[in-house]
Amino acid sequence: MEINARFMSYRDLNAALNQAVDAGTTHITVQNVNGQRYIGTNLHGRVTVELHGTPGNDLAAFMNGPAIIVRGNGQDGGGNTMNGGEIVIHGHAGDALGLAARGGSILVRDDAGYRAGIHMKEYQGRGALVVIGGGAQDFLGEYMAGGTLIVLGLSQRGAGWSHTRFVGTGMHGGAIYLRGRIDSHQIGKEVGIAPPDDRDTRIIQEAVAKYSEHFGTDPKRILDAEFVKLFPLYLRPYGRLYAY
Amino acid sequence: MKSFLPPRFIVDRDPSRCIQCKVCVNQCSFGVQSFDEDEQALKSREQNCVGCHRCVAFCPTNALIIRRNPLDYRANFNWRPEVIEDILKQAESGGMLLTGMGDDKNHTIYWDHLLLNASQVTNPSIDPLREPMELTTFLGRKPDRLQFDERGNLITVMAPQVKLETPIMFAAMSYGAVSLNVHTSLARAATELGTLWNTGEGGLHPTLARYAPNTVVQVASGRYGVDTDYLRKARIIEIKIGQGAKPGIGGHLPGEKVTDDVSRTRMIPSGTDAISPAPHHDIYSIEDLRQLIYAIKEATNYEKPVSVKVAAVHNVAAIASGMVRAGADMIVVDGLRGATGAAPKAIRDNVGIPIELALASVDTRLRQEGIRNQASVVASGGLRCSGDVAKAIALGADAVYIGTAALIALGCHVCQQCHTGKCSWGICTSDPALTKRINPEIGAQRLVNLVRGWSLEIKDMLGGMGVNAVESLRGNRLHLRGVGLSDTELDVLGVKMAGG
Numbered sequence: 001m002e003i004n005a006r007f008m009s010y011r012d013l014n015a016a017l018n019q020a021v022d023a024g025t026t027h028i029t030v031q032n033v034n035g036q037r038y039i040g041t042n043l044h045g046r047v048t049v050e051l052h053g054t055p056g057n058d059l060a061a062f063m064n065g066p067a068i069i070v071r072g073n074g075q076d077g078g079g080n081t082m083n084g085g086e087i088v089i090h091g092h093a094g095d096a097l098g099l100a101a102r103g104g105s106i107l108v109r110d111d112a113g114y115r116a117g118i119h120m121k122e123y124q125g126r127g128a129l130v131v132i133g134g135g136a137q138d139f140l141g142e143y144m145a146g147g148t149l150i151v152l153g154l155s156q157r158g159a160g161w162s163h164t165r166f167v168g169t170g171m172h173g174g175a176i177y178l179r180g181r182i183d184s185h186q187i188g189k190e191v192g193i194a195p196p197d198d199r200d201t202r203i204i205q206e207a208v209a210k211y212s213e214h215f216g217t218d219p220k221r222i223l224d225a226e227f228v229k230l231f232p233l234y235l236r237p238y239g240r241l242y243a244y
Numbered sequence: 245m246k247s248f249l250p251p252r253f254i255v256d257r258d259p260s261r262c263i264q265c266k267v268c269v270n271q272c273s274f275g276v277q278s279f280d281e282d283e284q285a286l287k288s289r290e291q292n293c294v295g296c297h298r299c300v301a302f303c304p305t306n307a308l309i310i311r312r313n314p315l316d317y318r319a320n321f322n323w324r325p326e327v328i329e330d331i332l333k334q335a336e337s338g339g340m341l342l343t344g345m346g347d348d349k350n351h352t353i354y355w356d357h358l359l360l361n362a363s364q365v366t367n368p369s370i371d372p373l374r375e376p377m378e379l380t381t382f383l384g385r386k387p388d389r390l391q392f393d394e395r396g397n398l399i400t401v402m403a404p405q406v407k408l409e410t411p412i413m414f415a416a417m418s419y420g421a422v423s424l425n426v427h428t429s430l431a432r433a434a435t436e437l438g439t440l441w442n443t444g445e446g447g448l449h450p451t452l453a454r455y456a457p458n459t460v461v462q463v464a465s466g467r468y469g470v471d472t473d474y475l476r477k478a479r480i481i482e483i484k485i486g487q488g489a490k491p492g493i494g495g496h497l498p499g500e501k502v503t504d505d506v507s508r509t510r511m512i513p514s515g516t517d518a519i520s521p522a523p524h525h526d527i528y529s530i531e532d533l534r535q536l537i538y539a540i541k542e543a544t545n546y547e548k549p550v551s552v553k554v555a556a557v558h559n560v561a562a563i564a565s566g567m568v569r570a571g572a573d574m575i576v577v578d579g580l581r582g583a584t585g586a587a588p589k590a591i592r593d594n595v596g597i598p599i600e601l602a603l604a605s606v607d608t609r610l611r612q613e614g615i616r617n618q619a620s621v622v623a624s625g626g627l628r629c630s631g632d633v634a635k636a637i638a639l640g641a642d643a644v645y646i647g648t649a650a651l652i653a654l655g656c657h658v659c660q661q662c663h664t665g666k667c668s669w670g671i672c673t674s675d676p677a678l679t680k681r682i683n684p685e686i687g688a689q690r691l692v693n694l695v696r697g698w699s700l701e702i703k704d705m706l707g708g709m710g711v712n713a714v715e716s717l718r719g720n721r722l723h724l725r726g727v728g729l730s731d732t733e734l735d736v737l738g739v740k741m742a743g744g
Contacts, residue, residue: 014542037535038542042472058526061539062472077526080539083471096526100467102511118525119466123511143521146513170521173513235516236499242588243339 001025006032010056014042021047021066033072040068040085057094060087063104076113079106082128088214093132101128101147109215110134110155115142120174122146127174131211135160141230142166142188145173150207152179152222167191168230172237176230177204179222187230190237196229247332251290254311255299261307262286268299268308273668273678274661296659298668330589340590344662344672346489346583346626346648347593353581354600354733355632359742361723363710370707377703378713381411381643383480384549385573386617403573404549406479408643409438410699411714412633414691415578415624415647416462416484416553418444420497420506420518421585421662422651423679424451426671429654429687431455436692442645445484445520446497447509448474460551463540465494466520468510475544480574482551483536485524488582488625491555491596494522495586501665501674534570541571549573549620556580556602556625557595561609567619568610574620576645577602581626583648585672586663599625600639604737607640607719616719630701639737640719653694654687 003016013036020028026047033039033053040049040060048067054075060068061080073091082101089106095113098106102121111134118139120128128147134155141149153160161167161182168176169188177196184193196204204227205219212219255276264286268277276292277299279285293310300308317325330341363369370377385403393399414430427441427449434441435458442460447469452459461478463470475481486492497506497518507514527533537550552567553576554560560577567575579599584592603623610616623636624645636644652658655669662672670681706714709723717723725742726734734741 011542038539041539041542042545044472057535058539062470062475062543064472077535080526081467081470099526100470115525119519119521121512123507123513142525143519145516145519170519172516172519238496238517238519239498241340241496242342243333243337 001027002029002031004031005034005036005053008036010036010038013039017043017049021045035075040066060085063087074108079104079128079130082106090215092134095137097132098128098130098149101130102126103128105129105210106131107211107214108132108134112136112140112151115139117141117144117147117149117176119143119145120147120149122174129207131207133211133215133217135162136164138164139166139169140164141168141171141174141176143170143172144168144176144232147174148203148207149174149176150179150204151176152208152211154179154217154222161186168232170237171230171232172235173232175200175203177207178228178230179225180228181226182228182230190233191230192233194229194231196227200227200229247336249291249329249332250315251293251313253290253293253295254313255288255290255293256309256311257286257288258307258309261305263305263307265304267302267304271298271302271668273298273666273673273675274664294659294661295657296661296668297657340588342586342663343589343592343660344584344586344664345658345660346581347596348660349593351580351598353626354598354729354737355628355635357726357728357733358600358635358724358737358739359727360631360634360638360705360709361725362708367710369710370712372700372703372707375707375712377706378715379410379699379702381408381714382406383408383574383620383622383642385619388617404547406440406549407438408440410695410702411637411641411643412695412698413439413460413622413643413645414441414650415582415645416442416444416460416482416487417585417647417651418446418462418468418497419449419509420446420501420674422672423670423674423682424449424505425679425682425684425687426651426654427452428684429682429691430650431459432684432688433691433695434458436688437695439695440479442482443469446506446518447511448477449505449509453477462553463536464520465522465524466510466512466518468512468518468520471511472543475540475548478548480549480551481540481544482553482574482576483524483533483540483572484553485527485533486555486557486578487553487584488555488578488580488596488599489584490587490591491557492522493588493591494520495584496520497585498665503674506674530566530570533567533572537571551576551622553578555582555595556597556599558597560597560602561605564606564621565609565613565615568615572619574622574642575606576622576624577606578645579603579623579625582624583626583651584662599623599627599636601733601736603636603641604639604721604739608738611719630698630705633698634702634705634717635724637714637717638720638723639739640721642718649694650691653690654682 035056037056064083067086076094097116114137168191384405430441445464456477464484551574552572580596620642623641667673
């Protein structure tokens with residue numbers, strides 16, 4: 001079914017989406033999305049929502065299950081505290097992408113803003129996956145406590161992460177994979193750099209396959225490059241700050 | 245060079261009373277009491293003693309006395325023993341001093357300088373033993389005006405309201421900091437009392453889901469345990485920006501306290517530090533706060549009040565105004581003496597302002613701006629008794645949160661060792677040998693007793709003032725007078741000097 005979101009408030013738009021899902025719709029196309037916040041926040045069930053235009057902040061915040069495809073750019077806070085489901089952005093993403101997400105996956109075709117993947121988590125076999133096709137800005141993966149963050153640096157115009165600093169500051173779980181190199185001055189002091197092992201390579205291959213499937217790229221071309229893994233050096237990065 | 249710190253306490257064991265039953269050895273979680281098999285004698289490592297009184301309480305023959313070490317330093321108002329010992333500890337470790345509970349310094353406790361009114365001759369007092377006395381409190385946004393149709397039916401759409409039988413709620417204390425038995429005690433007591441308890445930022449344990457109708461859940465910077473299920477179960481959702489014990493800083497729950505069960509409840513990896521960043525990384529402004537408030541409202545279909553908790557800081561009145569305008573249905577202000585499971589001592593004892601001043605200025609500001617009705621105001625931070633509660637309500641609070649007082653009801657002796665995880669009373673620890681010291685059934689009963697006692701006292705105070713509902717005391721500062729305060733202090737509190 002199709003919804004025209006022109007002049008529609010986020011509240012009405014989410015209500016319309018919920019109504020459609022309740023009526024058993026499994027694929028909804030929304031036209032003329034123009035900055036509406038929280039799209040998909042209160043959505044449940046197996047449904048795919050295709051957004052044409054620019055969704056606003058906190059896209060799919062707290063989302064648990066549905067798939068959201070954005071034919072355009074995302075804004076800030078996409079996938080905030082997401083629990084499950086999928087966000088696919090055919091464009092750029094704003095700041096704080098996947099903040100505190102602990103499940104589901106977020107795929108961004110192009111670049112992401114500052115603090116992508118901040119404080120992502122994992123527990124008891126669950127964890128979030130964020131794949132950024134282009135580059136990312138400072139504080140990528142800050143305070144990361146789990147999950148997987150992959151940055152491919154494929155953008156034509158963007159500078160990838162050559163100027164990105166404070167990557168993984170405060171990281172104490174999870175892994176960041178970068179396609180290409182990163183200098184030690186760009187990463188937080190709690191972060192180690194290593195070549196990916198077999199398990200890491202499998203994770204990268206699966207993620208790249210997923211990325212390519214959505215964005216029509218050639219996985220072989222993406223994988224035909226060197227990757228590095230960033231990992232937390234300590235489980236308790238701030239354990240030695242205190243006197244008793 | 246090692247710093248030699250004298251023990252804080254002396255353990256006196258009366259050999260004529262001691263029957264060597266070793267209860268003290270089993271009860272002490274700080275490694276003070278031990279039994280020397282060779283000498284067949286009980287020994288004390290006094291340097292470990294924190295003055296928690298666990299051994300004293302359990303000694304069946306009253307053979308133990310814990311005394312403050314009389315060892316005196318040369319008298320000096322500036323270089324007090326605590327200051328000297330803190331420097332020695334830091335010279336040795338190079339770390340920040342960590343502590344538990346709330347500010348223990350002698351900053352003015354304004355409750356002790358405020359006195360309540362009573363009726364004499366010119367208006368009658370009311371006898372709460374014979375007449376109904378109402379403590380019922382509704383939390384949530386109130387409309388600017390009420391509209392009725394011609395038949396007298398209300399047509400104004402009311403924002404969600406939460407009914408409390410008494411204006412006393414249990415403050416946020418997270419699972420992980422306190423034990424599950426403490427959470428269970430609080431949840432059961434709140435349910436029985438018709439009030440609310442607060443999960444703190446560590447999530448809601450699955451076994452407590454049945455108490456959800458009496459539960460405030462928190463969304464803090466770590467977003468622990470926050471999913472739609474958690475939000476939808478709750479009665480009120482509270483965004484925690486700060487707390488009185490540590491305004492402006494985050495928190496680290498040490499990895500050893502993140503057991504499998506805590507990991508499941510917080511939805512974080514077990515064994516790693518649970519790090520709450522200082523700010524929410526999606527809130528850098530009032531506009532951003534509004535964004536999160538409405539994300540939560542959208543996720544819960546606008547069916548629940550959204551609360552925002554801040555620490556009492558210098559510009560708290562302006563901040564509170566912003567919070568209300570951002571859409572908060574309830575604002576919580578936590579004062580200087582609010583407690584914590586762990587905080588740097590430098591922050592706990594030096595940052596923030598007393599709740600009495602913060603509460604008065606917040607209430608005044610919201611009234612001046614004509615938006616006081618848009619949010620309920622909850623005060624917290626070191627409230628000790630029903631008198632403090634009544635005074636807080638007269639200063640403008642709709643309700644209060646009690647944390648430390650509730651823990652004392654469960655056995656806490658305020659020894660300030662919460663950060664060590666060794667709590668001998670089994671409250672602020674995740675050690676299973678210690679947590680079983682709290683029986684949730686008895687704990688709940690003790691909390692119910694405490695709040696019932698306070699509620700009876702508040703009814704007595706109300707009756708004495710000649711009013712029969714807590715609503716008549718709310719924000720009614722004419723029922724307060726100040727003693728021993730400067731004009732400036734009286735001005736901020738909006739209270740007259742006693743006698744005037």
